[in-house]
Amino acid sequence: MFSNSVKYALNAVLYLAINANGSQKILARDISEAIAVPKAYIAKLLQELVRHNIISSERGPKGGFYLTEANRKVPMIKIVEMIDGEELFKSCVLGLEHCNEAKPCPLHEKISPYRWSLLTALEFNTIQDFADEISEHKSYLPQ
Amino acid sequence: MFSNSVKYALNAVLYLAINANGSQKILARDISEAIAVPKAYIAKLLQELVRHNIISSERGPKGGFYLTEANRKVPMIKIVEMIDGEELFKSCVLGLEHCNEAKPCPLHEKISPYRWSLLTALEFNTIQDFADEISEHKSYLPQ
DNA sequence: AATAAAAAAGATATGTATGTCCGAAATATG
DNA sequence: CATATTTCGGACATACATATCTTTTTTATT
Numbered sequence A, B: 001m002f003s004n005s006v007k008y009a010l011n012a013v014l015y016l017a018i019n020a021n022g023s024q025k026i027l028a029r030d031i032s033e034a035i036a037v038p039k040a041y042i043a044k045l046l047q048e049l050v051r052h053n054i055i056s057s058e059r060g061p062k063g064g065f066y067l068t069e070a071n072r073k074v075p076m077i078k079i080v081e082m083i084d085g086e087e088l089f090k091s092c093v094l095g096l097e098h099c100n101e102a103k104p105c106p107l108h109e110k111i112s113p114y115r116w117s118l119l120t121a122l123e124f125n126t127i128q129d130f131a132d133e134i135s136e137h138k139s140y141l142p143q
Numbered sequence C: 001a002a003t004a005a006a007a008a009a010g011a012t013a014t015g016t017a018t019g020t021c022c023g024a025a026a027t028a029t030g
Numbered sequence D: 001c002a003t004a005t006t007t008c009g010g011a012c013a014t015a016c017a018t019a020t021c022t023t024t025t026t027t028a029t030t
Helices: A004-019 A028-035 A039-051 A077-084 A108-124 A127-135 B004-019 B028-035 B039-051 B077-084 B108-124 B127-135
Strands: A056-058 A064-066 B056-058 B064-066
Touching: A004 A028, A004 A039, A004 A077, A004 A127, A028 A039, A028 A064, A039 A056, A039 A077, A077 A108, A108 B108, B004 B028, B004 B039, B004 B077, B004 B127, B028 B039, B028 B064, B039 B056, B039 B077, B077 B108
Parallel strands: none
Antiparallel strands: A056 A064, B056 B064
């Protein structure tokens, strides 16, 4: 479904959303350990998330990664799109160029309502929304 | 969602279902051209489909790939499972080991209907079912 | 100013999916 | 039986995602 990179990034951002704030920054190493992803690899993804203004960071001592209020309002879909691109949920599951509502592939009708609801859920729910669900014990992460 | 190999295999099998029968076999080259996939690559996939009794083949002049009546009754999911394995629809989208209905990850509820729709569509429809839909112009392939 | 801590950046390595090539085996046809 | 046609099987090549390593830049602290 998602690439490993997307899975890692989603986990890392949710971990940040729950554990960090402006004064409490988190080291790449700590995120790496918390979500069980190689440090150098997650560090690269975190850097790219910063470049795309999805998360924030500060260098040097007392530095680390964190989320601003603006970051917390970013829709989850942005993380997926940054890595796997915008086509993931939009292109035909069979890879057909000309598949659409008018000329659907054999799977199209059977899945598109559910696909669409997934897409809108990721578009309309922010990082904070998902973090809140976890805080309220409606959903869970390993840590 | 699906690997390229799965997309290719699904397309190739549906093309066979529509265009071949016991007396009218189809060359790997023709399938390759029809679905726009490299010949050597689709040939490998076709061989594996034969080994798994999902399609049939005959060597030599007048040979080629085709479907028996038994082949046509194979559920589409078998093609996906042969290549991408059975975990594709079952493992957590975030890669979490302990994600389940009782303790769902933040994406679990959002993604379940989509996955379920895809899984059941592939489990309960045979190769022939999809081919019929196409013959009846309820759904479409490029050719 | 010197030091240490941390992210950022670039270069490199590994692994897996994807794609290609060539020879062997099977079979219909003349 | 010889030949042509086709799948089959193994080895090889390439590209991309994944992962690692090293150096540079930034910044707080002393």
